[in-house]
Amino acid sequence: MNWGIFEGILSGVNKYSTAFGRIWLSLVFIFRLLVYLVTAERVWSDDHKDFDCNTRQPGCSNVCFDQFFPVSHVRLWALQLILVTCPSLLVVMHVAYREAREKKHQETAGGGGGRLYLNPGKKRGGLWWTYVCSLVFKAGVDAAFLYLFHSFYPKYTLPPVVKCHAAPCPNTVDCFISKPSEKNIFTFFMVATAVVCILLNLVELAYLVSKRCRECLAARRARATHEGHQPDCVTSKDLLSDDLIYLGSDPHPLLLPDHPQDYAKKTIL
DSSP: OOOHHHHHHHHHHGGGSOHHHHHHHHHIIIIIIHHIIIIIHHHTTTTTTTOEESOOOTTHHHHHHHHHOSSOHHHHHHHHHHHHHHHHHHHHHHHHHHHHHHHHHHHHHOGGGOOSOSOTTSOOTHHHHHHHHHHHHHHHHHHHHHHHHHHHSGGGOOOSEEEEOOTTOSSOEEEEOSSHHHHHHHHHHHHHHHHHHHHHHHHHHHHHHHHHHHHHHHHHHHHHHHHHTSOOOOOHHHHHSSSOOOOSSSOOOSSOOSOHHHHHHHHHO
């Protein structure tokens, strides 16, 4: 399988990521994708050929292998890597959609029509939600596959000998797995890197949410400060409204005068 397309996708989203996202990208490239391509496929390439059972009953070895290996490790890892990289493609597509809208707006409105996006790649508005959802999806995919591996292979380990009594085996037979220690080492390595990727996604998610909360609080404080420093004035809308605004240090009258417009004029002057 050609993994160059996924390398291009992840490289494209690298410039839209935070520092935690770039670390996650490097971890996926070096410790997951390269390890999978260079070593994991070769280690599991002979798993069926060297799966031996102490019986000559036709079909017994195939049935026992299918019972113990319902899905191969390498195929599960390949599906996991594909699903983990898909959200990065969505982020790139969203940025491309923003750039296309900005280009169309500039062609329609001309140079004096302003801009829709000051920076189409900046994580604001819908792109922020797309990026956050991609982090949640990537962490969820890795967590789901960790649970799936544990359900198929308890404790993520392969025993050197397995007992099988499925038909057409005449009785309980012993089956031997090829290179179980080496496979266990690579399994633990891939599990550990998946856990680290989940933690990086959660840390990046917490960073983005906390940053947005700080920005919202700072905007509210700036708005409140701006409103507090505005000069007191009475507009025509205030004078025509039901609730009159009285300025100055005079206390509000208990009862409105006969001519409230004259009172308001006096207070303004």
